[in-house]
Amino acid sequence: MLRVRAEVRRQDLVAATVAVIAEHGVKGATTRRIAEAAGCPLASLHYVFHSKDELLLAVYETLIDSIRSDSPEAPEHGTLSDLADFNLRAAMAWFAANPTYAKTQSELYTWALRHQPDMAIGALRIALEGTRSNLAAAEPRADAKALDAIARLMIILIDGLLFSWFAQEDPKRLAADVDHASRMLASYASALSASSPTVKTARKPARK
């Protein structure tokens, strides 16, 4: 029971932190503000988390988890090209639907880069591996190198797309950019696939 309360507190604080960072940035995310947003006394924050950094770390981990679990809702069968297209669109759709998380993640990534470089690198690796495993389902079994390249490019595109989206929160702009980026990536994926030995077996035309 007691444990439960403490765990609830933990999650309240993490959720509050996500919201506060999204609204005020990491710099504006003071302990007082977070505690207030979580509806708990300031001292409780340090009762549950040893320090502010520890809280931020927990938030960062939570964010990564939530993205990993929510994002790749329904992978698909298809060529590497198809999967690349689908996954990039899906990821961006998720971010567009969760702007708070998107912004917080971006801010926290910068923070982690400075305070917990290992974590930041780790997060990148996790994202990369998640992406790669999604792509690995490509039907004409794709070459490892091609898989890796596409996965990396996808992460790069996601980051870049988010970056420019934050500047001008225009859904149409974003949609157009995502469309171009997806086509570009898909196109490059099929090119990479083509140049590898196991080519041309593609069964399905991609998407309806």
Added chain:
Amino acid sequence: MLRVRAEVRRQDLVAATVAVIAEHGVKGATTRRIAEAAGCPLASLHYVFHSKDELLLAVYETLIDSIRSDSPEAPEHGTLSDLADFNLRAAMAWFAANPTYAKTQSELYTWALRHQPDMAIGALRIALEGTRSNLAAAEPRADAKALDAIARLMIILIDGLLFSWFAQEDPKRLAADVDHASRMLASYASALSASSPTVKTARKPARK
């Protein structure tokens, strides 16, 4: 002569700020730290710049200028695809050679997004237009839409590449990523150019 000294101070402070932000982040860039890095008393900072925000703004402007003037060293003749490839590689080469500026710019962009949204958007627009004008020299005169799309994708790729580079400062990794990204963009550029009239026919063929 008198004026000169003041102007020098200004630039010293701006340079010091760039360095401090690169090392400690915007959050760690305190006025005291900046003043110390510039080798001048704290009060002098406020003599030259009315407020810290004014200083950061000046730094941001300086950064944009310096990137604009340094980066497009040698534009080129060639197809849209060639130019896209060249410009992306050139831009990334510049950033790779000026990591301090790259990091500071990235941090300040986030800062500007929150404190001077107009400036941030403006900076993006400037980057976009610079890129577009570089691409406009493409020999088989490129379609306006294609030009715009490639320019936007280039900015997106640059941001994304920088992002992942900051995490793992591995020159080889970066080189490989830049290589893939450039090819991908070039390939997409030539696809767009080719299907100009029939752009909307979308993905599948994608290359002749």
Added chain:
Amino acid sequence: MLRVRAEVRRQDLVAATVAVIAEHGVKGATTRRIAEAAGCPLASLHYVFHSKDELLLAVYETLIDSIRSDSPEAPEHGTLSDLADFNLRAAMAWFAANPTYAKTQSELYTWALRHQPDMAIGALRIALEGTRSNLAAAEPRADAKALDAIARLMIILIDGLLFSWFAQEDPKRLAADVDHASRMLASYASALSASSPTVKTARKPARK
């Protein structure tokens, strides 16, 4: 118990502020000086009071209260003239016995005039009404207009007497001044009481 400590702190700070203002003036009453006088760290001042202005406001209110509760020690029966005489002497005696409070009140009044005009006017009104209610006990029930006039004149005389007392802290001088002022006011009070119906007949035009 916990609450008690905080309340004590509050009062300590208020008392310290009164003392510091009396010695150094409002201008010299810095937060550091006040905290030191109260024997507590600077940060504690801002824990108890959100800002310096809030503290000064609290001091101002305290001052008004303390004067109101201490001053009219023993009202009396008698004519309006008698009461006016008694009250003026009593008020000045209180101030003479509490020079620190007198000076601080005077300084803070000027401060309030600029920063919290409403408060300043309110304080004046309170003083006025307190005075008027003291005078209202006059035996031959006094005319409302006469009551008001005497009350206002009393406040005016008190302020004027304090002003000149601050310049030359000579008890004898003050005593003599208070004596004259009291007689003058008492005399005017009886004149007003007597001529109640025909007050407006006045003396001589005195001005063209």
Added chain:
Amino acid sequence: MLRVRAEVRRQDLVAATVAVIAEHGVKGATTRRIAEAAGCPLASLHYVFHSKDELLLAVYETLIDSIRSDSPEAPEHGTLSDLADFNLRAAMAWFAANPTYAKTQSELYTWALRHQPDMAIGALRIALEGTRSNLAAAEPRADAKALDAIARLMIILIDGLLFSWFAQEDPKRLAADVDHASRMLASYASALSASSPTVKTARKPARK
């Protein structure tokens, strides 16, 4: 010529200081603000006056002079009572017509009390003597003690009237207060005159 310029500067600065103090209070009267109001470089202030206190002192002196020279425009013949009435009304009329000077003088008096007590006392004495000499023209030559008492009461009343005027800048209120105060003072003056050895020669009854 050079001397002239410097003298002009001096006076500009003094005038600017009066205005600035009236608007922002002594606390808000910073050297920068004063210099700006005077339309001269900040450094010039310290070129003309050794320190800010010296400037404030000059302002204080100027104020006293200007009050002395402007106020008693036209003394009059008459009894002590008449003169008291006239002079009090005249003084208050002057202040009402010059609110800037009135406020500045009040603020500076408080300042002088703390920084140049002698000057403050001196100013009081000057005001006192000016008042006394004005009253000395009373026709039935007045007793020295009476003269002194009335002069002191007049100063006290003036200060008190100004004080309450500053709180509520209501011309009607002020006029009514001045009217009451003048009558009270005049009445007391005739009473004092009557009780002195040279009595009963009083031309006018003035009391029953």
Added chain:
DNA sequence: TATGAATGAGCCTTCATTCAT
């Protein structure tokens, strides 16, 4: 001489954190 440039001292405030109950 006159003034743009420069600065040491200090101000108010906020922060993450710890203490004491």
Added chain:
DNA sequence: CATGAATGAAGGCTCATTCAT
């Protein structure tokens, strides 16, 4: 266990004054 109270350290900024030309 939970939290109101407390605080050392630091942050951005302003001030009267002086320096250097």
